[in-house]
Amino acid sequence: SQQGEEDPQALSIQEGENATMNCSYKTSINNLQWYRQNSGRGLVHLILIRSNEREKHSGRLRVTLDTSKKSSSLLITASRAADTASYFCATDAGGLGGGKLIFGQGTELSVKP
Amino acid sequence: DGGITQSPKYLFRKEGQNVTLSCEQNLNHDAMYWYRQDPGQGLRLIYYSQIVNDFQKGDIAEGYSVSREKKESFPLTVTSAQKNPTAFYLCASTGGPPQNSPLHFGNGTRLTVT
Numbered sequence: 001s002q003q004g005e006e007d008p009q010a011l012s013i014q015e016g017e018n019a020t021m022n023c024s025y026k027t028s029i030n031n032l033q034w035y036r037q038n039s040g041r042g043l044v045h046l047i048l049i050r051s052n053e054r055e056k057h058s059g060r061l062r063v064t065l066d067t068s069k070k071s072s073s074l075l076i077t078a079s080r081a082a083d084t085a086s087y088f089c090a091t092d093a094g095g096l097g098g099g100k101l102i103f104g105q106g107t108e109l110s111v112k113p
Numbered sequence: 114d115g116g117i118t119q120s121p122k123y124l125f126r127k128e129g130q131n132v133t134l135s136c137e138q139n140l141n142h143d144a145m146y147w148y149r150q151d152p153g154q155g156l157r158l159i160y161y162s163q164i165v166n167d168f169q170k171g172d173i174a175e176g177y178s179v180s181r182e183k184k185e186s187f188p189l190t191v192t193s194a195q196k197n198p199t200a201f202y203l204c205a206s207t208g209g210p211p212q213n214s215p216l217h218f219g220n221g222t223r224l225t226v227t
Contacts, residue, residue: 030213035216040223042203042221045217100158100171103148103156103157104155105153
């Protein structure tokens with residue numbers, strides 16, 4: 001079963017708008033990571049947020065984590081056409097996963113110029 | 114430049130043939146991973162290795178085999194026992210515990226079996 005599930009599955013916005021993607025997970029975690037994947041390429045790490053953090057920023061990215069709701073959100077502000085990609089959240093299993101990260105199914109973001 | 118190299122980028126095989134996908138890293142990372150990606154299903158873990166000469170099954174190991182004879186190399190063999198091998202395969206590595214360290218990915222191998 002999936003540890004992380006992203007919502008929505010697909011998102012289409014205009015350049016300059018903000019994009020928000022959500023991730024829900026089932027078990028307790030040590031941290032949560034967000035990755036980006038351009039079509040036909042490998043994933044690129046964006047940001048890691050620890051279970052004792054509530055919010056983290058990196059450039060135009062803002063990640064929040066609510067461990068009571070077992071959910072996280074990724075906000076991309078002032079989106080650009082180059083932000084078009086799939087975005088995945090990844091979680092461990094509170095250290096019980098034996099060194100594994102589990103990925104969600106991803107949100108496909110399309111930013112129209 | 115340090116990174117992960119997967120080869121080939123595209124691979125075509127006939128049903129019933131074994132095929133080996135290459136993954137090499139020069140990041141000096143101890144842990145390496147193989148994921149399979151199908152449309153709409155995200156990434157699923159096939160095998161992972163946290164140290165040379167040791168590896169563990171992931172969630173979908175059936176029909177696959179791996180070896181980890183060298184730190185920098187983690188080849189994946191897709192055997193004829195894998196019922197649906199056509200997919201995009203991604204290799205990754207990390208220098209510390211994956212819950213604390215980001216994964217570095219290669220650019221994948223797209224395998225088509227007919």
